[in-house]
Amino acid sequence: MSLEVTNLSKLYGTQKALDQVTFSAKPGRILGFLGPNGAGKSTTMKIITGFLSADSGEVKVMRKDAIHAPKEVSRLIGYLPEHNPLYLDMYVREFLEFSGGLYGLSGHLLKSRTKEMLHRTGLEPEQHKKIGQLSKGYRQRIGLARALIHDPQVVILDEPTTGLDPNQLVEIRNLIQEVAKDKTLILSTHIMQEVEAICQDVVIINKGKILAADSLSNLKSNSEETILILETEEELNLEWFEQVGNISFGTKGKMEVLVSTIDPASARKAILQVIQERSLNLISLNQSKKNLELIFREITNA
Structure with missing residues (x-):
């Protein structure tokens, strides 16, 4: 495993922000x-x-202790925080070269990595802005x-992907999938559609506790309900x-009701009977397997 988190706990006063959090992440999967x-x-x-202590x-990141050696481990991690901190007065290329220098890159290697990142993230046309x-x-790309x-x-x-328009959303999704081919990538979000679109594995946390940790396909297949x-x-x-x-x-x-059932045929008959008895005007009655959003709601509301 590239990343292993074991029994992680964090208190803010008397409030448990994290309570024995345990999960792992594999290379080549999101x-x-x-x-x-x-x-x-x-x-x-x-x-x-390494921004907070536990x-x-x-x-463990690549088998190195991230709690006791955060500076050593920080070089193994790339982090895009929720509030993307950027120096707005700097030029794109200048900012990336500055960022690379903070990690000890210099000379030909720094120029090579900057050029590669500008190309991979589609920032070449904007590099002098x-x-x-x-x-x-574009700021998210930076x-x-x-x-x-x-x-x-x-x-x-x-x-x-918070706050992006539909076109930007697709572009960033594609970029994330490209990056993940040779990295271990963790996407922290509360948007179910993002996870279903690009993730293979899922960890669900609520009130500081891990409620589920499995592949997305297993989470869906374990639900027999329709x-x-x-x-x-x-x-x-x-x-x-x-x-x-x-x-x-x-x-x-x-105007819309969701019915979870293991006997959809009987449930459809009962629903149609209610519609008839109450003289309701039916717009649609559709059937599907549980999606991640419904599984998430069940798990976090339990």
Whole structure:
């Protein structure tokens, strides 16, 4: 394993930010580190990268102790924090050369790595512009280029796609997938669609505790339940469907109900009976296997 986190704990006063957190990440795979806001994602990332100390536990990066030798391990890690800190008055190339110098790169190697990062992140046309002139999408590319300038073995990205438009989102996703081919990459986020789009492994954390750690395919296949999604023109009441299965409102509020069941045929009949009895105007009744968002909601609300 390129990264192993074992029984990691962190206290802020009497509050446990992390409680015996344990997981690992493999090279060549993208691990989605998921959790609600305040779950402990950023605290975990900051401890791994040496920005915070831990109260107990172990972090091994390429078998080196990240807790007791953070400076040595920092050279093995590339980190893009949630709030991407950039010097807006610096030029793109200038900033990357400055960043490489902080990792001890110089001379031909620094110029070579800067040129490679400009090419890989699509920043060549923008290299002579000031960072402050560029869009958020390009600034995220600069942050990623900086995280990769010293050729780290482990790359940690904390909410790298927040605030991007759809085109920028696709570009950054493709870039992350390209980077992950020869790195261990951790994508910390609360956006389920990002994880389903590009991750192979998933860790779910809530209130400082790991609730699930498995491959994305295993998480989905372990669920035998089917989801029925009902949408009508009228507002719905969950009490009408309480005999059908596990129910909740969907993304369209009270116009949409989600029904989780192991017997979809019987559930469909019961739903249609409710529609008929209450003279509801049906828009759609769709069936699908559980997606990551529904699995996440179940796990974190348990």
